[in-house]
Amino acid sequence: MQIYVVKQGDSLYQISNQFGTSYQSIANANEIDSEQTLVVGQALVIPIYGRFYVVRPGDSLYTIGQRFGISAAELASINQINMYQPLSIGMTLYIPEPAKPTIEVNAYVEPSGGTVSETLENAARKHANNLTYLAPFSYQVDRQGNLIAPPLNQFASIANEHNATLMLGVTNLEEGAFSAELGRIILTNETVQDNMLNQIIQTAQEIGYGDIHFDFEFLPPENREDYRSFLEKATNRLHQAGLLVSTALAPKTSAEQQGAWYEAHDYGAHGKIVDFVVLMTYEWGYSGGPPMAVSPIGPVRDVINYALTEMPPEKILLGQNLYGYDWTLPYEPGGDIAQALSPQQAIQLARENNQAILFDEEAQAPYFNYFDQNGDEHEVWFEDARSIQAKFDLIKEKNLRGISYWKLGLAFPQNWLLLEDQFTIQKRG
Numbered sequence: 001m002q003i004y005v006v007k008q009g010d011s012l013y014q015i016s017n018q019f020g021t022s023y024q025s026i027a028n029a030n031e032i033d034s035e036q037t038l039v040v041g042q043a044l045v046i047p048i049y050g051r052f053y054v055v056r057p058g059d060s061l062y063t064i065g066q067r068f069g070i071s072a073a074e075l076a077s078i079n080q081i082n083m084y085q086p087l088s089i090g091m092t093l094y095i096p097e098p099a100k101p102t103i104e105v106n107a108y109v110e111p112s113g114g115t116v117s118e119t120l121e122n123a124a125r126k127h128a129n130n131l132t133y134l135a136p137f138s139y140q141v142d143r144q145g146n147l148i149a150p151p152l153n154q155f156a157s158i159a160n161e162h163n164a165t166l167m168l169g170v171t172n173l174e175e176g177a178f179s180a181e182l183g184r185i186i187l188t189n190e191t192v193q194d195n196m197l198n199q200i201i202q203t204a205q206e207i208g209y210g211d212i213h214f215d216f217e218f219l220p221p222e223n224r225e226d227y228r229s230f231l232e233k234a235t236n237r238l239h240q241a242g243l244l245v246s247t248a249l250a251p252k253t254s255a256e257q258q259g260a261w262y263e264a265h266d267y268g269a270h271g272k273i274v275d276f277v278v279l280m281t282y283e284w285g286y287s288g289g290p291p292m293a294v295s296p297i298g299p300v301r302d303v304i305n306y307a308l309t310e311m312p313p314e315k316i317l318l319g320q321n322l323y324g325y326d327w328t329l330p331y332e333p334g335g336d337i338a339q340a341l342s343p344q345q346a347i348q349l350a351r352e353n354n355q356a357i358l359f360d361e362e363a364q365a366p367y368f369n370y371f372d373q374n375g376d377e378h379e380v381w382f383e384d385a386r387s388i389q390a391k392f393d394l395i396k397e398k399n400l401r402g403i404s405y406w407k408l409g410l411a412f413p414q415n416w417l418l419l420e421d422q423f424t425i426q427k428r429g
Helices: 012-019 023-030 061-068 073-079 118-130 155-161 180-188 192-207 221-240 267-273 297-310 343-352 385-398 413-422
Strands: 002-005 043-044 049-056 094-095 102-109 134-136 139-141 163-171 208-213 244-249 275-279 316-321 324-328 339-341 358-360 365-371 377-381 401-405
Touching: 002 049, 002 118, 002 134, 002 385, 012 023, 012 043, 023 267, 023 413, 043 385, 043 413, 061 073, 061 102, 061 163, 061 180, 073 094, 094 102, 094 134, 102 118, 118 401, 134 155, 134 208, 134 297, 139 192, 139 275, 155 163, 180 401, 192 208, 192 221, 192 401, 208 221, 208 413, 244 267, 267 275, 267 324, 297 316, 297 385, 316 385, 339 343, 339 413, 343 413, 365 385, 385 413
Parallel strands: 102 134, 102 401, 134 163, 139 163, 163 208, 208 244, 244 275, 275 316, 316 401
Antiparallel strands: 002 043, 049 094, 324 339, 324 377, 358 365, 365 377
């Protein structure tokens, strides 16, 4: 697969000729109307075998080979060049498809309003073949330890049809928000725990869940050790029932990181006790905060580097957003919240407002600004093929277990094309 960034004057016809494929195949792959004008700065995935690389200053066959997992000698042989001669800036090299590492892939799916929309069900069905786990979000727990199920509709049959393992996500959500008090009760009351675990096991057996996923957030800091003790107890019971156990962890960069989201999450304990973790490496740019990339590569890398000091890479799923945000400027704390949008919606918004898409090299994320019909300026940050490729490269570099998406239902076809192209997806059935 080739990532191509649209330049001024480009058309699908010209791009298809450049890569020796049809314009319709590019349109289909990127789920765009072949008659629509392309947006300058838009990242397209070109469905070809292998890719082409244009030599930049400082490149050598060795450094290019390192980047793409191929030896300098093989790269020279494929491109019929002398491996001992310097490369010319601007020359194009063909890079063959590398061997695919095997990873696990999770995706959360969150019904809203007590129902499963057709969009969510279609998204689950469309992408389940590329999932190890499908995670309906979420089972809530009352203060007596009773499970409150989300609407599931056809999720169980979709997972079964595509050999994806259902993940039973349990949260301390109460009245629409994570509750510190509910979390404290769950972690300290043995009767509540026993009732909850009994119901989890019964539900898993009845519906066919294979992994139990604890996403307890904003816990009181003083319950850090209680969380560890609970996980030891829960994992022992759930393993006896033949179930995997996983947890969601706030994106920390040190054991001492302060804040209500972080302090009760002990990376070392989770790494030792559960089968794997999902690091929530997103929401640096969030709906109530100032405009910025949702998952900038630098902070994401910092979290992964810290996590690797506390647990092995084969226990880590990197968290990844499938959405962006549209902020109204000027940003004011406590003011209007940003509106979530899919990458496809972001591109359409840029097209409608005749705005070129820019790319922040430091964050490895696309963005643009526009003015609405009321004259208000907006700033939009989202994901594209380049930003997701940066995360895929990090997964390969660190040999992580895989990736976990929040959340299905927002169109991002380039992600799924690149995922399938570069990885073999582990199935546990």
